[in-house]
Amino acid sequence: MIDDTTTLGELDEEHILAELLPVLTRHTSATVRVGVGDDAAVLAAHVSVVATTDTMVKGVDWRDDWSLPQEVGRKLVAQNVSDLAAMGARPTGLLLTVASEPNLPLRWLLQLGEGVSAAAAEAGTVVVGGDVSAAPGGVVLLGMTAIGDLEGRAPVTRAGARPGDVVAVRGSLGRSGAGLRLLGQGAAREEMTGAAAQLVADHCAPRPPWEAGAEAAAAGATSMIDLSDGLVRDASRVARASDVRLDLESDLLAVQVAALAEVVGEEAAWADVLGGGEEHSLLATFGPTARPPHGWLAIGAVAAAHDAESPVTLDGQRVEVTGWDHFDRSTAGREGVAGPRALPGTTKGRSETDRP
Amino acid sequence: MIDDTTTLGELDEEHILAELLPVLTRHTSATVRVGVGDDAAVLAAHVSVVATTDTMVKGVDWRDDWSLPQEVGRKLVAQNVSDLAAMGARPTGLLLTVASEPNLPLRWLLQLGEGVSAAAAEAGTVVVGGDVSAAPGGVVLLGMTAIGDLEGRAPVTRAGARPGDVVAVRGSLGRSGAGLRLLGQGAAREEMTGAAAQLVADHCAPRPPWEAGAEAAAAGATSMIDLSDGLVRDASRVARASDVRLDLESDLLAVQVAALAEVVGEEAAWADVLGGGEEHSLLATFGPTARPPHGWLAIGAVAAAHDAESPVTLDGQRVEVTGWDHFDRSTAGREGVAGPRALPGTTKGRSETDRP
Numbered sequence: 075m076i077d078d079t080t081t082l083g084e085l086d087e088e089h090i091l092a093e094l095l096p097v098l099t100r101h102t103s104a105t106v107r108v109g110v111g112d113d114a115a116v117l118a119a120h121v122s123v124v125a126t127t128d129t130m131v132k133g134v135d136w137r138d139d140w141s142l143p144q145e146v147g148r149k150l151v152a153q154n155v156s157d158l159a160a161m162g163a164r165p166t167g168l169l170l171t172v173a174s175e176p177n178l179p180l181r182w183l184l185q186l187g188e189g190v191s192a193a194a195a196e197a198g199t200v201v202v203g204g205d206v207s208a209a210p211g212g213v214v215l216l217g218m219t220a221i222g223d224l225e226g227r228a229p230v231t232r233a234g235a236r237p238g239d240v241v242a243v244r245g246s247l248g249r250s251g252a253g254l255r256l257l258g259q260g261a262a263r264e265e266m267t268g269a270a271a272q273l274v275a276d277h278c279a280p281r282p283p284w285e286a287g288a289e290a291a292a293a294g295a296t297s298m299i300d301l302s303d304g305l306v307r308d309a310s311r312v313a314r315a316s317d318v319r320l321d322l323e324s325d326l327l328a329v330q331v332a333a334l335a336e337v338v339g340e341e342a343a344w345a346d347v348l349g350g351g352e353e354h355s356l357l358a359t360f361g362p363t364a365r366p367p368h369g370w371l372a373i374g375a376v377a378a379a380h381d382a383e384s385p386v387t388l389d390g391q392r393v394e395v396t397g398w399d400h401f402d403r404s405t406a407g408r409e410g411v412a413g414p415r416a417l418p419g420t421t422k423g424r425s426e427t428d429r430p
Numbered sequence: 431m432i433d434d435t436t437t438l439g440e441l442d443e444e445h446i447l448a449e450l451l452p453v454l455t456r457h458t459s460a461t462v463r464v465g466v467g468d469d470a471a472v473l474a475a476h477v478s479v480v481a482t483t484d485t486m487v488k489g490v491d492w493r494d495d496w497s498l499p500q501e502v503g504r505k506l507v508a509q510n511v512s513d514l515a516a517m518g519a520r521p522t523g524l525l526l527t528v529a530s531e532p533n534l535p536l537r538w539l540l541q542l543g544e545g546v547s548a549a550a551a552e553a554g555t556v557v558v559g560g561d562v563s564a565a566p567g568g569v570v571l572l573g574m575t576a577i578g579d580l581e582g583r584a585p586v587t588r589a590g591a592r593p594g595d596v597v598a599v600r601g602s603l604g605r606s607g608a609g610l611r612l613l614g615q616g617a618a619r620e621e622m623t624g625a626a627a628q629l630v631a632d633h634c635a636p637r638p639p640w641e642a643g644a645e646a647a648a649a650g651a652t653s654m655i656d657l658s659d660g661l662v663r664d665a666s667r668v669a670r671a672s673d674v675r676l677d678l679e680s681d682l683l684a685v686q687v688a689a690l691a692e693v694v695g696e697e698a699a700w701a702d703v704l705g706g707g708e709e710h711s712l713l714a715t716f717g718p719t720a721r722p723p724h725g726w727l728a729i730g731a732v733a734a735a736h737d738a739e740s741p742v743t744l745d746g747q748r749v750e751v752t753g754w755d756h757f758d759r760s761t762a763g764r765e766g767v768a769g770p771r772a773l774p775g776t777t778k779g780r781s782e783t784d785r786p
Contacts, residue, residue, distance in 0.1 A: 123479045134564050134565065215569075217527050
């Protein structure tokens with residue numbers, strides 16, 4: 075008898091899958107030739123296949139008192155699909171891994187599945203396989219692999235930015251970081267309303283611009299990256315991979331800051347826009363004659379790199395964000411923006427529970 | 431200063447990856463267009479993409495006192511590549527996920543990487559991406575996703591077996607189960623020699639017939655499955671998916687039993703051949719006029735199914751193996767072969783540590 079109090083330890087794998095798979099495969103996709111239930115999934119593709127994977131660990135990447143299971147499922151899809159989008163690909167299938175302590179409620183898993191399924195459908199894809207296994211007490215680990223199709227286009231890597239290119243962003247900046255900041259300040263989620271509640275919701279279940287990556291690739295983006303670790307940190311990765319400098323302009327970021335400042339204050343808003351993680355918006359560069367598709371916001375320009383120079387500048391000044399790292403405990407709680415434009419209190423946002 | 435005593439908690443992600451990636455990418459592959467280091471990997475493919483994923487949890491799927499890290503790495507690759515092979519595909523890229531407690535020695539991770547890298551090279555593929563994240567104390571979880579290419583062939587599913595087909599196996603039977611049986615009996619690995627030591631090695635690091643799946647597909651296999659949960663249990667899956675019955679013949683299995691019987695005795699050898707898990711050999715069916723490729727051993731024939739009948743028979747008698755299940759603790763320690771040909775003590779072999 076399965077009800078809302080059933081835990082995974084009371085069921086065998088077959089019964090767990092019998093409950094979970096209908097939730098995960100509620101939607102269909104034309105690119106799936108063989109879905110769940112065989113040794114492996116078979117996905118239609120053109121010439122190249124794009125693949126990425128990400129893991130979320132309870133107590134490290136989410137907290138049950140902050141995030142609903144549906145939101146955790148959405149976030150898992152968002153992280154992976156935005157990595158595909160950053161290559162210029164569209165998703166063709168998702169593989170979901172669950173490694174859990176036996177006393178996880180089945181209800182939680184099915185609600186996670188609802189979030190996965192809904193976000194996958196928004197992104198135009200479905201779950202085509204995965205793995206469920208037991209883990210020691212206290213452990214709930216979720217893994218996702220997303221497979222994507224370039225539809226004949228060349229992949230857009232981090233290494234193609236050239237001096238003279240425009241730097242542009244698609245999607246919001248700093249909202250996830252600001253939401254984490256509010257949660258970290260101890261505010262109870264159920265008492266939040268309006269803009270604050272929306273920032274927290276955007277942290278718990280980001281909604282990346284699913285379509286924008288393929289559109290940017292088709293429009294000739296020269297480089298692209300998913301903003302998972304903060305604007306400055308991810309822009310630095312493009313700069314280093316392309317051997318260029320990215321010059322950002324604060325005037326062009328002001329509209330993003332203003333949207334946050336009314337809730338978290340201007341100083342924190344700047345820190346979140348420059349350094350807040352888990353936003354999963356896209357940063358791309360476009361050649362000087364290319365026209366970024368609708369919805370992309372120019373935020374700066376690409377310049378030639380010179381040795382020993384900051385890879386990213388803001389209004390011509392060095393800007394550097396020291397971020398949070400999964401393994402290096404010495405950085406936890408020491409986040410901040412360094413340099414001439416020092417902006418304390420940057421929410422790096424990779425971890426909900428490792429913050430002070 | 432990194433040495434053999436360094437743990438993951440002493441390093442940041444960047445340094446962990448700087449150590450691990452050279453180990454993982456020691457070999458190259460012509461199907462990789464963009465490997466590790468960008469948002470996602472890009473793999474060359476023909477028309478369809480095959481994808482599968484598997485997870486191994488320390489304390490559930492391996493024990494550090496039984497398995498070397500290189501062996502755990504080999505087993506992770508074996509599980510995944512054999513799932514691709516069972517669809518008729520060749521691997522084009524692997525994604526590796528590590529979620530670990532911070533005090534895991536880096537040395538262990540690099541030795542795992544050596545096993546992954548070596549097994550991947552044998553299978554003709556490489557690691558093209560992945561994810562490293564922190565997990566709570568006591569937890570080491572490994573995930574792998576394998577992406578494969580059908581090279582223009584149709585996928586070989588579990589559902590294509592037809593009455594009159596030949597049932598054939600490629601690779602060994604029961605060796606991994608027998609090796610687990612020896613470990614479970616408390617024998618110290620370093621004191622084992624000869625055939626016993628080899629059975630244990632085959633359990634800790636199975637070497638599936640990497641190439642055989644694509645060859646069988648090209649030769650017209652009508653159905654195929656990876657033997658991960660035991661011959662009878664996996665044959666039953668093919669029978670149910672194809673709506674047929676698989677009739678196995680003990681005479682044709684005798685050679686496999688004889689190889690084990692000298693070490694574990696005849697009764698245990700039968701139990702391991704029929705029910706032992708984690709072998710990762712392939713079971714396929716071939717049409718009556720098809721010629722299975724070199725190395726495939728005929729072990730029976732496909733018959734029409736009748737209602738309420740056993741999906742698999744041995745010498746015309748019902749045979750059923752009750753196996754171990756990851757979540758259902760009530761089955762742990764109650765493994766065995768039921769029915770007329772009852773063979774007690776079957777090693778199901780999905781778990782090293784949940785055995786009595």
